[in-house]
Amino acid sequence: MVLHLTGDWIAQETGLRDAATVQRVIAEAGGAARLRFETGELGRWDSALVAFLHALRRAGAATAEPAMELDDTGLPEAARRLLALAAEAGPSAATPAAPNGDPLLTRVGRRSIANWAGAVAAVALIGETVLRSLAALLGRRVWTRGVDVLQSMREAGAGALGIVAIVNALVGGILAFVGAVQLRRFGAEIFVADLVGIAMVREMAVMMTAIVLAGRTGGAYAAQLATMQGNEEIDALKALGIPVFDYLVLPRIIALVAMLPLLYLYACVVGLLGGLVVSASVLDLTTTAYIEETRRAIAGTQFALGLAKSVAFGALVALAGCHIGLRAGRSAADVGRAATSAVVAGIIGVIALDAVFAVCANALGI
Amino acid sequence: MSGAQDDRLNVHGLTLAFGTRVILRELSFSVRRGSIFAIMGGSGCGKSTVLRAIIGLLRPAAGTILVDGEDYWAATEAHRTEISRRFGVLFQNGALWTSMTVAENVVLPLQMFTQLDSASIDALARLKLSLVGLGAAGERMPSELSGGMRKRAGLARALALDPDILLFDEPSAGLDPITSKRLDDLILELRDGLGATIVVVSHELPSLFAICDDGVFLDAETRTAIAHGSPGALREGCDHPTVRAFMTRARPEQLTAMEDPHGRR
Numbered sequence: 001m002v003l004h005l006t007g008d009w010i011a012q013e014t015g016l017r018d019a020a021t022v023q024r025v026i027a028e029a030g031g032a033a034r035l036r037f038e039t040g041e042l043g044r045w046d047s048a049l050v051a052f053l054h055a056l057r058r059a060g061a062a063t064a065e066p067a068m069e070l071d072d073t074g075l076p077e078a079a080r081r082l083l084a085l086a087a088e089a090g091p092s093a094a095t096p097a098a099p100n101g102d103p104l105l106t107r108v109g110r111r112s113i114a115n116w117a118g119a120v121a122a123v124a125l126i127g128e129t130v131l132r133s134l135a136a137l138l139g140r141r142v143w144t145r146g147v148d149v150l151q152s153m154r155e156a157g158a159g160a161l162g163i164v165a166i167v168n169a170l171v172g173g174i175l176a177f178v179g180a181v182q183l184r185r186f187g188a189e190i191f192v193a194d195l196v197g198i199a200m201v202r203e204m205a206v207m208m209t210a211i212v213l214a215g216r217t218g219g220a221y222a223a224q225l226a227t228m229q230g231n232e233e234i235d236a237l238k239a240l241g242i243p244v245f246d247y248l249v250l251p252r253i254i255a256l257v258a259m260l261p262l263l264y265l266y267a268c269v270v271g272l273l274g275g276l277v278v279s280a281s282v283l284d285l286t287t288t289a290y291i292e293e294t295r296r297a298i299a300g301t302q303f304a305l306g307l308a309k310s311v312a313f314g315a316l317v318a319l320a321g322c323h324i325g326l327r328a329g330r331s332a333a334d335v336g337r338a339a340t341s342a343v344v345a346g347i348i349g350v351i352a353l354d355a356v357f358a359v360c361a362n363a364l365g366i
Numbered sequence: 367m368s369g370a371q372d373d374r375l376n377v378h379g380l381t382l383a384f385g386t387r388v389i390l391r392e393l394s395f396s397v398r399r400g401s402i403f404a405i406m407g408g409s410g411c412g413k414s415t416v417l418r419a420i421i422g423l424l425r426p427a428a429g430t431i432l433v434d435g436e437d438y439w440a441a442t443e444a445h446r447t448e449i450s451r452r453f454g455v456l457f458q459n460g461a462l463w464t465s466m467t468v469a470e471n472v473v474l475p476l477q478m479f480t481q482l483d484s485a486s487i488d489a490l491a492r493l494k495l496s497l498v499g500l501g502a503a504g505e506r507m508p509s510e511l512s513g514g515m516r517k518r519a520g521l522a523r524a525l526a527l528d529p530d531i532l533l534f535d536e537p538s539a540g541l542d543p544i545t546s547k548r549l550d551d552l553i554l555e556l557r558d559g560l561g562a563t564i565v566v567v568s569h570e571l572p573s574l575f576a577i578c579d580d581g582v583f584l585d586a587e588t589r590t591a592i593a594h595g596s597p598g599a600l601r602e603g604c605d606h607p608t609v610r611a612f613m614t615r616a617r618p619e620q621l622t623a624m625e626d627p628h629g630r631r
Binding site: 143145224227228231232233235236237238239240241242 | 418421422423447448450451453455457458459461462463464465474475477478479523527
């Protein structure tokens with residue numbers, strides 16, 4: 001059987017022609033053991049022609065019985081060479097790595113095992129944190145450098161002053177504004193100070209600060225560690241025998257656990273100021289009365305609760321970032337994914353932990 | 367075994383796997399004191415994986431690795447760390463810590479593992495950098511260096527603790543011929559100067575022939591060692607078609623096609 005190839009075969013202009021249709025036509029005509037080509041009227045051609053012939057050969061080998069043989073003597077010399085080259089790499093291309101080949105149960109099982117391993121690793125990391133921190137407190141040899149701790153503190157603490165101030169001043173102002181509109185109806189304007197004070201000190205300042213740090217620092221930790229993983233930098237540490245946990249994870253945890261309480265106190269001040277400014281401009285309250293009311297509203301226990309939360313949130317954000325970064329893969333996409341999931345895990349974790357704190361505080365009557 | 371006393375590294379029955387995928391099985395070889403030992407083979411035959419097992423990054427599925435007679439993977443983690451301190455490792459792309467300057471990269475191991483004061487540490491770091499010809503580049507960041515400089519900086523870091531076993535992963539890959547030759551000469555001089563034992567993972571023929579005096583050839587298909595000996599000796603005397611093809615830079619099927627019509631040559 002002879003196949004006449006005519007006209008232009010340019011992928012950009014004519015597109016790829018369908019080899020399966022041709023194969024079907026051949027099969028309907030009774031099949032052919034040998035297919036020759038006539039290319040007298042063939043115009044310009046590029047990969048489109050070779051791809052067509054390649055597909056035709058594969059279809060011929062797969063469907064026809066016995067396999068149809070392609071006689072390439074009629075083809076242009078260059079096309080013949082390319083076709084032969086494509087045939088050499090043929091077998092490996094014919095065995096695709098079945099992407100969804102596994103049954104559902106296998107995939108569910110594999111995912112479960114992976115998730116379980118992740119959970120175990122997270123718990124192990126928490127355990128290691130406690131053990132190594134105790135070791136450090138008891139004066140044992142810890143491979144953490146003071147420089148790294150200070151550096152992390154500067155990045156996580158001082159570097160966040162601006163954004164923490166903006167966010168908390170606005171939150172304080174918003175609380176005051178909402179409170180003012182509602183409380184004015186009862187003639188209880190002065191209680192705006194109580195509302196802003198308690199809400200900021202007890203909940204909002206620490207939560208907003210932790211969320212800011214989850215996005216700013218937690219994500220950065222995950223990205224840094226994941227990039228180091230990809231560069232073999234972590235392998236280099238391990239090969240030298242420098243413990244990765246002490247050298248990379250511990251300084252970051254120490255920095256966040258130390259900086260978040262300080263940032264929290266700073267956030268409280270800024271948030272209360274934001275509330276004061278809005279109250280003073282919207283309501284006719286004197287600044288002195290407002291400050292006096294605030295002072296009466298917020299007791300020491302509120303601050304203690306906020307500080308306890310800030311320590312827990314700091315540890316959580318740092319652990320989430322480091323855990324995800326250390327378990328990330330080695331490609332550029334993995335680094336992005338690690339940063340994203342560290343931020344998500346940090347934010348959700350902070351809010352969930354805050355709920356736990358609320359329940360506990362309620363039960364304890366604080 | 368008469369030479370066992372002289373062996374720095376002894377790999378016996380080593381099987382390496384990622385999960386259920388076996389990379390190499392039943393690999394055995396030993397590295398003599400003072401030799402430059404090549405782990406050769408085509409891409410994907412598991413050369414670098416062997417290196418990872420030797421330096422403690424991948425636990426073997428089976429087999430033993432003896433370092434100066436001590437079973438590396440049977441040791442406790444603390445002891446393993448101590449053994450690894452005899453190793454200096456040059457990773458494929460240098461693996462410099464990119465957040466530090468070149469000098470700080472060399473300084474860190476010294477800071478971590480010695481009790482020296484900072485002046486002596488600085489002096490030592492400067493010496494190691496000068497040894498690899500980077501005396502002037504200490505204050506630069508790794509990202510500002512060229513590929514060859516990055517490798518040499520990685521080498522300076524590997525030398526920081528005066529290790530007596532140096533392990534190089536593809537030292538000359540991606541370097542131009544001149545830089546690659548300089549690195550080869552440097553490796554030879556370091557061996558003679560420091561008296562170190564050197565293991566090189568490589569598939570760069572010129573540098574293999576130039577520096578290595580012993581070696582093992584890994585095969586991707588059978589997943590184990592198919593020949594032992596120095597690259598030069600393998601080129602001259604090995605009958606295995608894959609090894610011959612590799613050493614003479616031919617395609618295995620061409621080699622057999624060339625030989626078959628004339629019978630044995």
